[in-house]
Amino acid sequence: MSTANLNAGPGSTSQTKPRFAEDALDRRPVRPSKLRYNLGMLAVGIIFIAAVYGAGMDFGALLNLPASIIQYGQLMAAGVFQAPDETVAGYWTQSFDAMFESVAIAWVGTMVGALFSLPLGFLAARNMSPLPVYIVVRFVLSVIRAVPEIIFAIAIMLPLFGFGSGGGGALAGAMALGVSSIGTLSKLISEAIEAVDGGPLESSRASGSNQMQMIRWAVMPQVMPEVIAIWLYRFEVNIRASAILGVLGAGGIGALLSTVFGAREWDRIGIVLVVIIVVTMLVDQISAFIRHRVIHGGDLRSDGGEPQEDDDAGPGPENEPRVENDPAPKENRAAAGL
Amino acid sequence: MITFENIDVVYPNGFKGLSNVNLQINKGEFVAIVGLSGAGKSTLIRTVNGLVPFTSGTLTVGDVVVDPRSKAKLRRLRSRVGMIFQSFNLVTRVSVLNNVLVGRSADTPTWRSLLGWYRAEDKELAFQSLERVGIVDKAYMRAASLSGGQQQRVAIARVLAQDPEVILADEPVASLDPPTAHKVMRDLRRIQQELGITTIVNMHHLDLARSYADRVIGMRAGEVVFDGPVEEATDEVIEQVYQRSLTAEDIVTAEAAQE
Amino acid sequence: MVTTSTAERRAAPQAAATVRPEPPRPSGLVYLGLAGLALLAFIVFWVIQESGDVLLIPLGFVTLWAPLNPVIGLVVMLVALAVCFKARIGTMAAFGTVAFIIMSYWAGATVGFTLLEIPERWSNVEPRLIAFLDPNWSYIWTVRDQWLITISMAVVATLIGCAIGLVLAMYASPVSSPNKGTSQAIKAVNSVIRSIPDVGWALLFVAFIGGTAHGLGPMAGILALLMFNIGIVAKLTSETIDSVNPGPVEAADASGANLTQRNRLAILPQVLPGFVSYGLYVFELNIRASAALGIVGVGGIGSAMMLQLNRFQFENVAAILIALIVVVLLVDMFSMYIRRKLL
Ligand SMILES: Nc1ncnc2c1ncn2[C@@H]1O[C@H](COP(=O)(O)OP(=O)(O)O)[C@@H](O)[C@H]1O
Numbered sequence A: 001m002s003t004a005n006l007n008a009g010p011g012s013t014s015q016t017k018p019r020f021a022e023d024a025l026d027r028r029p030v031r032p033s034k035l036r037y038n039l040g041m042l043a044v045g046i047i048f049i050a051a052v053y054g055a056g057m058d059f060g061a062l063l064n065l066p067a068s069i070i071q072y073g074q075l076m077a078a079g080v081f082q083a084p085d086e087t088v089a090g091y092w093t094q095s096f097d098a099m100f101e102s103v104a105i106a107w108v109g110t111m112v113g114a115l116f117s118l119p120l121g122f123l124a125a126r127n128m129s130p131l132p133v134y135i136v137v138r139f140v141l142s143v144i145r146a147v148p149e150i151i152f153a154i155a156i157m158l159p160l161f162g163f164g165s166g167g168g169g170a171l172a173g174a175m176a177l178g179v180s181s182i183g184t185l186s187k188l189i190s191e192a193i194e195a196v197d198g199g200p201l202e203s204s205r206a207s208g209s210n211q212m213q214m215i216r217w218a219v220m221p222q223v224m225p226e227v228i229a230i231w232l233y234r235f236e237v238n239i240r241a242s243a244i245l246g247v248l249g250a251g252g253i254g255a256l257l258s259t260v261f262g263a264r265e266w267d268r269i270g271i272v273l274v275v276i277i278v279v280t281m282l283v284d285q286i287s288a289f290i291r292h293r294v295i296h297g298g299d300l301r302s303d304g305g306e307p308q309e310d311d312d313a314g315p316g317p318e319n320e321p322r323v324e325n326d327p328a329p330k331e332n333r334a335a336a337g338l
Numbered sequence B: 001m002i003t004f005e006n007i008d009v010v011y012p013n014g015f016k017g018l019s020n021v022n023l024q025i026n027k028g029e030f031v032a033i034v035g036l037s038g039a040g041k042s043t044l045i046r047t048v049n050g051l052v053p054f055t056s057g058t059l060t061v062g063d064v065v066v067d068p069r070s071k072a073k074l075r076r077l078r079s080r081v082g083m084i085f086q087s088f089n090l091v092t093r094v095s096v097l098n099n100v101l102v103g104r105s106a107d108t109p110t111w112r113s114l115l116g117w118y119r120a121e122d123k124e125l126a127f128q129s130l131e132r133v134g135i136v137d138k139a140y141m142r143a144a145s146l147s148g149g150q151q152q153r154v155a156i157a158r159v160l161a162q163d164p165e166v167i168l169a170d171e172p173v174a175s176l177d178p179p180t181a182h183k184v185m186r187d188l189r190r191i192q193q194e195l196g197i198t199t200i201v202n203m204h205h206l207d208l209a210r211s212y213a214d215r216v217i218g219m220r221a222g223e224v225v226f227d228g229p230v231e232e233a234t235d236e237v238i239e240q241v242y243q244r245s246l247t248a249e250d251i252v253t254a255e256a257a258q259e
Numbered sequence C: 001m002v003t004t005s006t007a008e009r010r011a012a013p014q015a016a017a018t019v020r021p022e023p024p025r026p027s028g029l030v031y032l033g034l035a036g037l038a039l040l041a042f043i044v045f046w047v048i049q050e051s052g053d054v055l056l057i058p059l060g061f062v063t064l065w066a067p068l069n070p071v072i073g074l075v076v077m078l079v080a081l082a083v084c085f086k087a088r089i090g091t092m093a094a095f096g097t098v099a100f101i102i103m104s105y106w107a108g109a110t111v112g113f114t115l116l117e118i119p120e121r122w123s124n125v126e127p128r129l130i131a132f133l134d135p136n137w138s139y140i141w142t143v144r145d146q147w148l149i150t151i152s153m154a155v156v157a158t159l160i161g162c163a164i165g166l167v168l169a170m171y172a173s174p175v176s177s178p179n180k181g182t183s184q185a186i187k188a189v190n191s192v193i194r195s196i197p198d199v200g201w202a203l204l205f206v207a208f209i210g211g212t213a214h215g216l217g218p219m220a221g222i223l224a225l226l227m228f229n230i231g232i233v234a235k236l237t238s239e240t241i242d243s244v245n246p247g248p249v250e251a252a253d254a255s256g257a258n259l260t261q262r263n264r265l266a267i268l269p270q271v272l273p274g275f276v277s278y279g280l281y282v283f284e285l286n287i288r289a290s291a292a293l294g295i296v297g298v299g300g301i302g303s304a305m306m307l308q309l310n311r312f313q314f315e316n317v318a319a320i321l322i323a324l325i326v327v328v329l330l331v332d333m334f335s336m337y338i339r340r341k342l343l
């Protein structure tokens, strides 16, 4: 072994692991109590068991579930894969028509929601509106979010708009989606506004611009991409939500769904489900693409040709130490749920 | 003993990370690898435990011939080769002790890991490792609440809990301030001497390499361009490796070493 | 289009330093193509139009009354294009604008958008609104059993759904899955699960189980909520896993941990706060969804609400609604509390 600068370390050269003196144990910290954690886990367990009883489920139903899934699954698959003669082709077009109507309902609903959500988003942002306004608007938004869209549809929109010229109640459905979108959209937009970088705000306030000018030139440019992404998320959600409105006669795929389920026509059920899955996934893909473009800018692909290597550092396996990631990308939530 | 025979690494994008590396690193040696950023230091160190698979040549660690394609064999190899990272790579949300116990994974049944019920002897080993790096009092604190130097010591303890034959350290002190950097290097050196663990450390600070290593390996563009004991790694030689004259950035401030 | 814009961009620095660099002029050819697209859409709308009614085209902030005549739509599109061209907006954004107008025109026409009938129909709604403002408070307590069922369903579906969703997420994210193929396959399965709406699942399970009577309803409801939850939790959690700090994962790999151990020790702690907040969020969704699922008869508060709606007992509906709002707000507050404790 070479004689490099060895002034570090105690210089012990023994090759075996030394046992520690007994008093080393005394320096070990006492294990903190896990009582609260364990109690929490216990509580969750008890709540779960109580809920299983409280729901009053019939577990016997689970026993023949696999058999009926296979049986009906085969019927549905047979329906989907049968040779499309005239009636079957009619089923397919009918399903696509209804699904496209659902997409239209979702689009109009999202637009109505979007129209109101922007001003309400500003009113519900703590850094944009005075405290009383903020509290009132936030409360109203919470109430809107708590009411299922089906209630808006049945209780207000259907009587207000009727079943429309087509007799399907599509407009009523769209308006119900629109009103109930306002709650989530405004909340997410207000959170985006609250996260706005304060620098430009400060400078525009310092340069003596009024509230409107500040919003137009300092806030809007920053939040607009995110707002558009939020609207698109909600469009995806609304496509799913429109299905439930249809079950009660407010247009779209839901009406067809409840008809075919009511008649237990499994081949048609299969076709309707396939159409729902295909169209929904397609719209999701397009919407995700646009969202990505809006948020990350279009320069990723449009420049094509020359791949821009920034420097020689490259994507090495190790980079700068990272801070812990944001655990809850909040506008994501709108994407998956409601 | 670690032997590289004609090792090449070609990255999936076609970039040649290492070309024709031949090295022999003896048991219990403390080796510093120096070179500019992008020279292939990390690549070299990561081939040893298979984090970067080599594409041709033969690599043996101890009596094991490394086979980058067999996941099971790699796991067994990795359980005997510990690794320390520039950014500590601790799970910051869990306790120091649990971080150290990650090092026991290879010898712990999966169900125990899943439930977090470690055997008493594993915990004992984790505590001993923490004692060796001197932060046993922090055992039940969240890793996030520790300073950079303390976090790196937890990372060293995690490696010690593996009871390793080889320690690989990829720029272990690059994100620490000079006095802390020296403390951590001193810890590594002491552990290498006490336990006779072969230690390979990447660094770009020359003076650290000179004051703690037995042997210096210089790399440039994926090739080993210098290999010799510290005494031979003079400024001229290193300037040859770097292909530029040395600057103040290549050394950690001298007075810090006296701390 | 690419060549002109890059050429302009390269020329820009050579211009005198005092001149503000302007954004490059968008390619006229592409704009012409977009105008052609607008024309094409106009022709299609012209062919499929139904005459007679009045149509409202919502255009973001502006609303524009137009007879159901696609000519107006064409004019709107061309004007929008002209404005975009004047403002030197990129071709992609201009395309987006045209596509947006076409989509809105189509959607508006499909749903028969009109606000003209509101005044004459207002009399239908007025009594309902009045009834809603005067809820039957005594009714709130009569439906407590249904509330119990709803909340129980939500709890069971949330807990099981989160557990399954977590496992699926681990296999769905390329960071934590055994290989790329698995992650792709699970992602595909998950997007199928997610694309079927909750009421679709409810109808399916009601049919599978054979009805909604005698405890079958809650079972079907729970299974439907379960699928709904799995979809959401798996998607959100796998996205969180995607953006996890790779350092600890690499460290676990380097110490010889197997895949399960590495996911448990290095990934799970990192995603746990997000996962818990997704769980709480899904719980809130479940309470609202089970109110809606009542229409297909899976039991719980939704069924009670449907019953009252069908009987036109709006004061009772209002009472249930108020309870629902309170419950959702409470759950919201509870989850905010838990989140703050955890993060
Ligand atoms: N995963 C990878 N794919 C492609 N090239 C890589 C990858 N990792 C590293 N490289 C390249 O290999 C070269 C050596 O990298 P590295 O070993 O990290 O250098 P050092 O650690 O000496 O700074 C660099 O040019 C880097 O861009």
Ligand SMILES: [Mg+2]
Binding pocket: A316, A318, B038, B041, B042, B043, B170, B171
């Ligand atoms: Mg490196």
